[in-house]
Amino acid sequence: MCGRYSLTTPPEAMRRLFGFEALPNLPPRYNVAPTQEAPVVLPAGEPDGDGLRPQRTLAQRTLAMARWGLLPPFAKSPADGARMINARAETVATKPAFRRAFAKRRCLVPADGFYEWQKLGDGPKAAKQPWRIGLKGGAPFAFAGLFETWQPPLPEDVDAEATAGAPILSFTIITTTANAAIEKIHPRMPVMLAEADHDLWLSGAAEPAALQALLRPFPAEAMGYYRVSTRVNAVRNDDAECIAPLTAGGTED
DNA sequence: CCAGACGTTGTT
DNA sequence: GTCTGG
DNA sequence: CCAGACGTTGTT
DNA sequence: GTCTGG
DSSP states (O other): OOOEEEOOOOOHHHHHHTTTTOOOOOOOOEEEOTTEEEEEEEEOOOOOOSSSOOOEEEEEEEEEEESSSOTTOSSSSSSGTOOOOOEEEETTTTTTTHHHHHOOOOEEEEEEEEEEEEEEEESSTTTTEEEEEETTTOOEEEEEEEEEEOOOOHHHHHHHHHHOOOEEEEEEEEEEEEEEEEEGGGSSSEEEEOOHHHHHHEEEEEEEHHHHOOOOOGGGGEEEEEEEGGGGGGGGGGGGGGGBBOOOOOOOO
C-alpha cells in the first residue's frame, strides 16, 4: 500500500514537471502522513468551492492543498476519511466510496518517494524495516489520485449561512500489485503515472478503459529503493533524516 | 422493508 | 486487541 | 502507514 | 446517495 511518502523536490523542478506558470510554495516534506494536508494537482476549473486555497493556476491545472484520506459525499465527519487513504485499482471503478471520484474527480499527487515497511519475521512482534522507494535518480513523479470536496453537515438550529463550515478538499492514492522488485519488500505499491499520462488521467473526456489501463505497476527497472531509519515511523519526525540511507543495501536512489 | 455500511492492509 | 490521530 | 490511547470526576 | 445484510 502506501501510507507515507515524501515531497522534497525544489519548486523549480515541480514547476517543470507539472507545468505551473509560477513557482509553487511547497516547503519540503519528508514524512507526509494520513490526515495531513499535502499538495494535489487538479484539472482546470477545480476546485470550484471556497476555502480550498488554490495556489497557482495554469490553463489546464490547479495546485491546491488537500487532506489525505478521501471523504466521500456520505461522510459524517472528517474522521471518516482516515481509513480511505488508499483505493485498490482492481475495485476503484465500482466501490461506492470511490467510483464517482474515479469517474469525475481524478487528480495527481506529487511525490518523490514513498515508504513501505518490510516485515522481518512472523507474528505480531515481527520487526519492520522501512524502505524509501522512488524513481532511480530521485526525480519527482505523480501518484494516481482521486479527490472530493466535502461539505460539513449544517447544524439544525441556527442560520445556515452563518454557521456552515468550510468545505474540505480530500484525496486518496490508488494502489496496485507490487512489481518484481518491490514485491520483495511489500505486496502492493501506489500507482505512479508516467509524465506522458498526466493529461489523460486528468482529462474529463477519457474513456474508463483507458483510465483503468493506467493503473498498473510502474516498471521495476526505472525504480530505486533503499533502507531508512525507523525514525520515519513517528509522524512527528518530518526532517531530512527520514530520507537518509540507513546502510549500504538495495539500489542507489 | 429498515439498518448499517460505505475501506485497505495483512494475518490467520 | 482495537480504535483514533497524525 | 505507525504511535498511542484505551476513562471518569472534579479541580485548576 | 446507494448497496448489502437481515
